[in-house]
Amino acid sequence: MSDFDGVVEMNNKFLILEWKGIGGALTLGQEIMFKKLTESGDRFTVFVVHGNSMTMEVFQYEVFFQGRREKVSANLTQLKERFRAWSMWVMGDAQ
Secondary structure, three states: OOOOOEEEEEOOEEEEEEEEOOOOOOOHHHHHHHHHHHOOOOOEEEEEEEEEOOOOEEEEEEEEEOOEEEEEEOOHHHHHHHHHHHHHHHHHHHO
16 A cells, blocks of 8 residues: 655656655655556656755756666755656647
8 A cells, every 4th residue: 555745747747756765765656656657658756855845955857668667866946847747748748
């Protein structure tokens, strides 16, 4: 069983957000779920953010998309830019 820390829907596509504290890691079950959820197409994107959710300090994020997993060292500003790029991509599909 699992939950998400946040979900946003735009243009029938979903961005799922999962926060992990400093030193926190995905469980094997979460990893399998995120890969399975995203491998069926481009409707779901999962961001796993590593940092401090209270101070909004970000050290790294992971993206699950189309069954692949990408790890990126980044700060909060860079993560926000990635979210912005996702929303631009989604809205581009709406046109």
